Amino acid sequence: MKIIRSKRYKAAAKDLPETAFSLAEAVKKVKSFNPTKFDQSIEFVVQLGVDPKQSDQIVRGAISLPHGIGKSKKVVAFCEDTDIEAAKAAGAIEAGSDDLIKKITGGWLDFDVAIASPKVMGKAGKLGKVLGPQGKMPSPKNGTVTADIITAIKEFSAGKVEFRADTGGNVHTVVGKYSFDDDKLIGNIRAFMETIKRVKPSSAKGTYIKKASLSATMSPGVMVDVSEF
Numbered sequence: 001m002k003i004i005r006s007k008r009y010k011a012a013a014k015d016l017p018e019t020a021f022s023l024a025e026a027v028k029k030v031k032s033f034n035p036t037k038f039d040q041s042i043e044f045v046v047q048l049g050v051d052p053k054q055s056d057q058i059v060r061g062a063i064s065l066p067h068g069i070g071k072s073k074k075v076v077a078f079c080e081d082t083d084i085e086a087a088k089a090a091g092a093i094e095a096g097s098d099d100l101i102k103k104i105t106g107g108w109l110d111f112d113v114a115i116a117s118p119k120v121m122g123k124a125g126k127l128g129k130v131l132g133p134q135g136k137m138p139s140p141k142n143g144t145v146t147a148d149i150i151t152a153i154k155e156f157s158a159g160k161v162e163f164r165a166d167t168g169g170n171v172h173t174v175v176g177k178y179s180f181d182d183d184k185l186i187g188n189i190r191a192f193m194e195t196i197k198r199v200k201p202s203s204a205k206g207t208y209i210k211k212a213s214l215s216a217t218m219s220p221g222v223m224v225d226v227s228e229f
Helices: 007-014 023-032 081-090 098-105 118-134 149-157 182-198
Strands: 041-048 060-063 075-078 094-096 113-116 161-164 170-177 209-216
Touching (some): 023 182, 075 149, 081 149, 094 098, 098 118, 170 182, 182 209
Parallel strands (some): 075 094
Antiparallel strands (some): 041 209
8 A cells, every 4th residue: 555645754754864863863853853733742663683473582561651651541451340449540441340341342442551450361361352453452461461450550541651573573662742852752762772672582683673763653764873772
């Protein structure tokens, strides 16, 4: 399918050099492109030297960035009936077990993240075919299956971000908004990269952090010098 680019995008990409910028320069470059009428999300992408087809080289997790991402998320919680009130008080838009599973099975998917207590994960597991393809299935690996569902609900509602390498070894994450101060974007990116380095699979060989780029919702990507990380 042919991708249609806007005049703003084409103008920004026209004179963009292919060389990598320092992180600080990349942030300034992205924010130098013509702004839009809305507060664009800033996305960071890093290409890793892993083979996601190998189970021992899957890179995934979740992180609460130090300066947030500028928006909240809709969270649901699979929990026991005794925890429903506390879960909703913590920020869950829906909580429960059988009724929530039935609602989702019926086609309701208006949420961003699903948290599950280990005690009800067995029941929620039947939603794998529905939530799995959307990246919403709870998993212990990214902190969405946890005994402390209240803390998890608060963190993900506040914008805690999940990440997972795609089939090409690329990890995408939102690191803030166009309106953020440069220092906050830089701080979020560095915190994210520290996490990426920490979860490096022991079986990954060769160069781990290969390439990185930074972009806004409506801008081209700016290459970032990975030697900084």
